[in-house]
Amino acid sequence: MITFDDSEGPDVYRHTASHVMAQAVKRLYDARLGIGPSIKDGFYYDFQFEQPLTLEELEKIEKQMKEIVEENLPIQRIEMTRDEALEYCRQHNEDFKYELISELDENEQISFYRQGEFMDLCTGPHLASTGQLKAFKLLSLAGAYWRGDENKPMLQRIYGTAFPKKKMLEEYLQRMEEARKRDHRKIGRELDLFSFHDEGPGFPFYHPKGMVIRRELENFWRDEHRKAGYHEVETPIVLNRSLWEQSGHWDHYQENMYFTRIDEQDFAIKPMNCPGSMLVYKMGMHSYRDFPLRVAEMGLVHRHEKSGTLHGLMRVRSFTQDDAHIFMLPEQIEDEVEKVIDLVDHFYQVFGFKYHVELSTRPEKSMGSEAMWEKATRALETVLIKKEITFTVNEGDGAFYGPKIDFHLEDCLGRTWQCGTIQLDFQMPEKFDLTYIGPDGQKHRPAMIHRVVYGAMERFFALLIEHYAGAFPIWLAPVQVVIVPITERHQEYARAVFQRLWEEGIRVELDDRNEKVGFKIREAQVKKVPYMLVTGDKEEETNTVAVRHRQEGDLGLSALESFLHDLKEKIQVKAN
RNA sequence: GCUCACGUAGCUCAGGAGGUUAGAGCGUAUCCUUGGUAAGGAUAAGGUCACCGGUUCGAGUCCGGUCGUGAGCUCCA
Numbered sequence: 005m006i007t008f009d010d011s012e013g014p015d016v017y018r019h020t021a022s023h024v025m026a027q028a029v030k031r032l033y034d035a036r037l038g039i040g041p042s043i044k045d046g047f048y049y050d051f052q053f054e055q056p057l058t059l060e061e062l063e064k065i066e067k068q069m070k071e072i073v074e075e076n077l078p079i080q081r082i083e084m085t086r087d088e089a090l091e092y093c094r095q096h097n098e099d100f101k102y103e104l105i106s107e108l109d110e111n112e113q114i115s116f117y118r119q120g121e122f123m124d125l126c127t128g129p130h131l132a133s134t135g136q137l138k139a140f141k142l143l144s145l146a147g148a149y150w151r152g153d154e155n156k157p158m159l160q161r162i163y164g165t166a167f168p169k170k171k172m173l174e175e176y177l178q179r180m181e182e183a184r185k186r187d188h189r190k191i192g193r194e195l196d197l198f199s200f201h202d203e204g205p206g207f208p209f210y211h212p213k214g215m216v217i218r219r220e221l222e223n224f225w226r227d228e229h230r231k232a233g234y235h236e237v238e239t240p241i242v243l244n245r246s247l248w249e250q251s252g253h254w255d256h257y258q259e260n261m262y263f264t265r266i267d268e269q270d271f272a273i274k275p276m277n278c279p280g281s282m283l284v285y286k287m288g289m290h291s292y293r294d295f296p297l298r299v300a301e302m303g304l305v306h307r308h309e310k311s312g313t314l315h316g317l318m319r320v321r322s323f324t325q326d327d328a329h330i331f332m333l334p335e336q337i338e339d340e341v342e343k344v345i346d347l348v349d350h351f352y353q354v355f356g357f358k359y360h361v362e363l364s365t366r367p368e369k370s371m372g373s374e375a376m377w378e379k380a381t382r383a384l385e386t387v388l389i390k391k392e393i394t395f396t397v398n399e400g401d402g403a404f405y406g407p408k409i410d411f412h413l414e415d416c417l418g419r420t421w422q423c424g425t426i427q428l429d430f431q432m433p434e435k436f437d438l439t440y441i442g443p444d445g446q447k448h449r450p451a452m453i454h455r456v457v458y459g460a461m462e463r464f465f466a467l468l469i470e471h472y473a474g475a476f477p478i479w480l481a482p483v484q485v486v487i488v489p490i491t492e493r494h495q496e497y498a499r500a501v502f503q504r505l506w507e508e509g510i511r512v513e514l515d516d517r518n519e520k521v522g523f524k525i526r527e528a529q530v531k532k533v534p535y536m537l538v539t540g541d542k543e544e545e546t547n548t549v550a551v552r553h554r555q556e557g558d559l560g561l562s563a564l565e566s567f568l569h570d571l572k573e574k575i576q577v578k579a580n
Numbered sequence: 581g582c583u584c585a586c587g588u589a590g591c592u593c594a595g596g597a598g599g600u601u602a603g604a605g606c607g608u609a610u611c612c613u614u615g616g617u618a619a620g621g622a623u624a625a626g627g628u629c630a631c632c633g634g635u636u637c638g639a640g641u642c643c644g645g646u647c648g649u650g651a652g653c654u655c656c657a
Contacts, residue, residue: 048652059585146652147583154654158583161652189650193591202630202648260656305657310581311648313655325657401656410657422657460657491614518614526618540616550617558617 008168018042020079020131021140021166022049027122028068029162033057037124038100038150038159044418045176046165050148052100057160062142065162069140076135077120081128089114089125100150100159101125139173140166186416188469189316195474195482195531198317198465206314206321208462213482216511217468218461220480222302224354224578225326225458232347234298234328239280241304245270250435251279252371256404260307277303277327278429278454282436285331290440295450296332296340302461303327317466318421324461331438331450341387341409341426344455348411348424351457354578355468360420361393362410364401371405371431380428381407403454405431411459416470423459423467428452475532475554477580478571485512485571486528487549490521490540497544501537501564508568529554535571 007013022040026049029035038050051057084092086108093102105114105125117126119134131137142164150156167173184190192198197214200207210218226236242264248254253261253275262273274280281299290297306322313319332340352359363384366377384407388395395409402408411424429452432438439447458464468476478484485505489498495516505512513533515524521538528536538550542561549567551559562570573579 056584144651145584148653149582152654154582158653160583163652200649205648307656310655312581312583312653314649319656323657425657456657458657463657488617490616493614520613520615520620521617522615523619524617529618536617538617542616552617 015042016129017131017137017168018047018166019126019128020134021137021164022047023079023117023119023122023124023126023130024069024072024134024137024140025049025065025142025162025164026051026124027072027119027134028065030122031068032061032064036100037098038148038161039104040124046143046163048148048161048163050150050159050161052157052159057145057162059145062145062162066140066142072120072134073137074135075120076133078133079117079119079130081130082116082118082123084114084116086110086112086114089116092116092123093125098125137166138168139170140164141173141177180417183416183418186470186473187316188318188415188466191469191474192317192466197469197482200316205311206309206319208317208320208322214465216482217476217480218465221458221461221464221468225302228347228351229298229300229328232298232343233296234300236300236302237281237284238301239277239284239303240274241306242266242271242273243280245272247279247283248272251282251432252405252435253279256369256371260309262306262308273306274303275305275307277301277305277325278329278432279436281327281329282432282438285329285438286436290331290450292333292440292442292448295440296330296336298328298330300326300328317462318415320460320462323463325456326458326461328455330453330455331433331440332452333440334451337383337428337451337453338387338390340453341384341428342391344426344453344457345387345391345393345409348426348457352411352413352424355471357413357467357471359411359413359423361388361395362398362401362412362422363388363395364398364403364408364410366407367400367402367404369404370402376430377407380430384409384426384428403427403429405429413467415467421459421463421467423464424457425455425459427454429454475534477578478534479575479578481532481534482511483513483531483533484510484575485535485537486524486533487512487514487537487539488521488524488528489514489516490538492518494539494541494544498539501539501549504564505568505571508572510568510571525552537567 008017019042022042026037026040029051034054036052038052040049041047086105089105090102093105108114114125115127116123117128117130142162144163146161146163147158148161149158165173165176167176195213196211197217198211199209201209245254257275261275264271264273281301284299302324304322304324309319309321314321330340365381388409406427406429408425408427410422412420413423414420433449433452438450440450442448487498487502489495498514498516502512502514517524525536532554534554536552538552543549548561548563551562551567553559
C-alpha cells in the first residue's frame with residue numbers, strides 16, 4: 005500500500021488524478037487521448053479536441069471529476085496482448101495511443117487501467133479507486149506538440165494538481181501565489197529597475213537603479229576574473245559575413261541571426277563572441293609558455309529568438325554574456341575545466357544560489373568528427389566525476405561546435421534556467437587555423453573552451469531579483485541608505501549627513517519631502533532600501549543618526565562615523 | 581513559430597447580454613499640516629479604451645486582422 009508520503013506516493017496519486025481528469029473529459033467532449041503523466045507538483049493530460057477547449061471549461065471538467073470521485077469507481081489493471089491493445093485503440097479511435105502501442109515489442113504484455121467506462125493505456129500503479137482522490141484543482145491550459153515534435157499536431161494540455169488533503173492543496177496554491185510576488189518582471193517595475201517596450205520586443209531597457217546593480221555585478225566579475233588570471237577584450241557587434249561563414253555560424257546559426265548591409269556588403273550582428281575573439285588571438289604568435297591564455301569579454305550579443313520564447317529578462321533577444329575563451333594545450337583541458345567549475349561555484353556561493361549541473365552531448369546539427377566529439381565529451385565527464393559533482397546527461401543538447409557542462413538555476417516558480425556553461429571546442433581553432441609554437445619550435449593546434457559564469461547578465465539579474473525578492477544585499481542595493489529628516493528644521497543636518505555618506509561613495513538619498521516620518525519609512529521599506537537614517541533634534545545635537553534596518557527595524561542611535569564605518573565594512577564583505 | 585488567454589490613466593483594477601461628458605484606489609502636481617520609525621488632510625491634472633479595418637443609427641463592449649503580453653510546447657544564455 006503506497007501512501008502520499010512515500011517517495012512514489014505523489015506520483016501515483018497525481019497519475020490517478022490525471023486519469024480521472026481524462027475520464028471527465030471523455031464524458032464531456034469528443035476528444036482523443038495523448039499522454040497524461042504526473043509531474044513535479046501536479047499532473048497534466050494532453051488531448052486532441054474536435055472543438056478547441058476554452059479556459060472556462062476547466063470548471064466543468066473539475067465538476068465532472070468530482071462526480072467521478074463520488075462514484076468511487078474501483079481501478080483495475082487489465083493486461084492484453086499487443087494485438088488486442090491495438091484493436092482496442094482502433095475501435096475507440098485512440099490514434100495517439102495506437103501509435104505508442106505499435107512501437108512496443110510484439111510479445112510485450114500491455115497493461116491498461118480501467119475505472120468504470122474509462123480505460124487507458126498505462127503501466128501504473130494507481131490508487132485502488134477514484135474515491136481515494138481528495139483535493140485537486142485544474143490550473144491551466146496550454147498547447148503541446150504531440151511527442152514534443154513541432155512537426156506533429158499540437159494537442160491541448162490541461163495542467164492540474166492534487167493532494168490528499170484540502171489544506172495541502174490550499175497551502176500549495178498559497179505558496180504559488182507568494183512565489184508570483186517575487187516575479188522579476190513585477191519587481192522590476194515596482195523598483196524601477198528595467199523595462200520593455202513594444203518598439204523592441206525582447207530588447208531590455210535598463211533604468212538607473214537596474215544599471216547600478218548591473219555595474220556592481222560587473223565590478224565583482226572583473227575583480228574575480230583578474231584574480232583568476234583572465235585578460236579582457238572587447239570585440240565589435242557588427243562583423244562581415246565572411247567571418248560568420250568561416251566560423252560556421254552562417255551555416256549553423258543563421259536563423260537566429262540579424263543582418264544588415266553596409267557599403268553593399270553583408271554584415272551580421274554577432275550572436276556569439278567567439279569569432280571576434282578568434283581574430284584577436286590571430287593577431288600574433290603564441291607560445292605554449294603563455295598557456296592557458298584566458299581572454300574574457302563582456303560581449304553584447306543579439307539572437308532572434310522565436311517570439312513565443314521571450315520571457316522578461318530571462319529570455320531576451322539582446323544580452324551581454326560574461327564570456328571568456330581559454331586557449332590551451334590539450335593536456336591542460338581537464339585542469340582548466342576544473343578551474344572554471346570552481347570559479348562558477350564560487351560565484352554562485354556568493355549569492356547563495358543552489359544549482360544543478362548537466363552534461364550536454366552532440367546535437368544533430370553539428371560540426372566535426374565523431375571521434376572529436378567523443379574525446380571532448382569524455383574530457384568533460386572525467387572532470388565532473390573526479391570532482392564528484394552529480395550531473396544529468398542532456399543528450400543532443402550541446403553547442404554545434406562542442407559538448408558542454410551547463411549550470412542551471414531556479415526561478416521563483418521552480419523553472420530552471422541555464423546560466424553558467426563550459427563548452428569544449430575543437431572546431432573554432434580548426435576553422436580559424438589557430439596555432440601556437442610548442443617546445444619543438446613547431447606550430448600546433450591549441451584546444452579551446454568557451455565559458456560563461458553568470459551566463460547572461462540579463463538572466464542572472466532576473467534570477468537575482470527573484471532570489472532576493474528585490475531586497476538586494478547592501479553591496480548590490482541601488483539605494484543603500486535613505487535619510488529621513490523629521491521636519492524642515494532638520495534638513496540642514498540631514499544634508500550634512502547626506503554629504504558625508506555621498507563623499508564616501510555610499511548610494512544615499514535624502515527624503516526631504518514634506519511628509520511624516522512614518523510615510524517616508526514606509527516608502528523606503530517598500531523600495532527595500534537596506535538602511536533608513538532618521539535625523540531629528542536628538543541626532544543633530546549629538547552628531548548621530550537613528551538607524552533603521554529594513555528587516556531588523558529600529559536599531560537606535562549610532563554615531564555617524566561609526567555607522568559609516570560599519571556600513572562600508574558590510575559592503576566590502578558583501579554582507580546581506 | 582504553435583495552442584489557449586489577455587491588452588481600459590504611470591501602477592493595480594471596475595466598466596450587467598453595445599446607448600449622452602469612461603470610473604476607483606495608489607502614484608503625480610499644488611495648497612494646508614512641521615509631524616520620532618510601514619500610508620495626515622484638501623484640491624487638481626492624467627485615458628487616441630494597444631493598433632487597423634468591419635458590422636451597426638450608435639462599438640471600450642460584437643467580428644476579422646496586426647502588434648504586444650501571459651501560461652505552456654518547440655528552441656535556447
